[in-house]
Amino acid sequence: MDNVEAERQRRQNLNRRFYELRSAVPKISKMDKASLLSDAVTYINELKAKNKELESKLQHVQNLSNCVTHGAAADHYAKANTGMGLVVEVKFVGSEALIRVECPNMMMNHPAARLMDVLRDLQLQIHHASISSVKHLMLHDIVVGVPEQGFMTMEEAMRIAILRRLLSN
Amino acid sequence: MDNVEAERQRRQNLNRRFYELRSAVPKISKMDKASLLSDAVTYINELKAKNKELESKLQHVQNLSNCVTHGAAADHYAKANTGMGLVVEVKFVGSEALIRVECPNMMMNHPAARLMDVLRDLQLQIHHASISSVKHLMLHDIVVGVPEQGFMTMEEAMRIAILRRLLSN
DNA sequence: ATAGACACGTGAGTC
């Protein structure tokens, strides 16, 4: 018959696909065909799960970094609490601290004065200050001396302290 | 024979696996077994590729956000290329752009002059500038007008452009 | 020898 040869090629072709599948699936329990198939489905499901996990993680991280990069270091805390573009950054350089505050003008009256009050309350001595207004935004770059103890190791605490006091009342 | 029944169950089992595989693979060209197998391998490879892409993207984003949050907007590009604390941030506000550059003094001669050269080269008109030196760090806060076209939609490109020119030569 | 897995040829069904 001609059928026998056709069937021969069909089996041969099918086995080729099996080998291809074997090469595509890394974890193979047994060289058995049935095992290969179930291994393939479990592997596919693993990939699907990992894919979903990665996608959600990526979206989460991208959301966070959007918050950060959008405002060039926009403050998550401020965003969460005010919904506006208040940004406070603190960075220590030796015994001094750089403080950078971005504040929308409409957010509060005389943000500069308010910031100075806060710094006074926190007993932070001002070494240098540069304040400018661009459009609706007030920019404050301030260099302060840091007290011998307290904030020395906690830039974040200091940042949060300034932020809370700015937002309170 | 007893073999016939065993073989019957084996085929039956194998077909169950085939059906499971069918349910695991979303894109099926034909209901053919061979097609199913090749569809499975292509789908697996698609998942693998997407997985790698997501992983690298995630790592990339995580690296960026790590750099950003670690140094209060530290710059990945600068860190990678200089190993020092050069930081360039760009932020658009309407038709103006805020540029903030942190540069260690020992990194280059007169970083302010160099930065001005760069801004001139990029044809960015200076609206306001505040430059101060604290310890070993030079701080530049500059407000420039943005050309009608070009950087308007690409803060990042502008940031990178400034950074590259600062680092070149 | 006993069980499990496979390839083979064959008949049957489909387009």
Next chain:
DNA sequence: TGACTCACGTGTCTA
């Protein structure tokens, strides 16, 4: 009608 896929029973091989 071929061209195609599939299920079946059978013989063979290995552990």
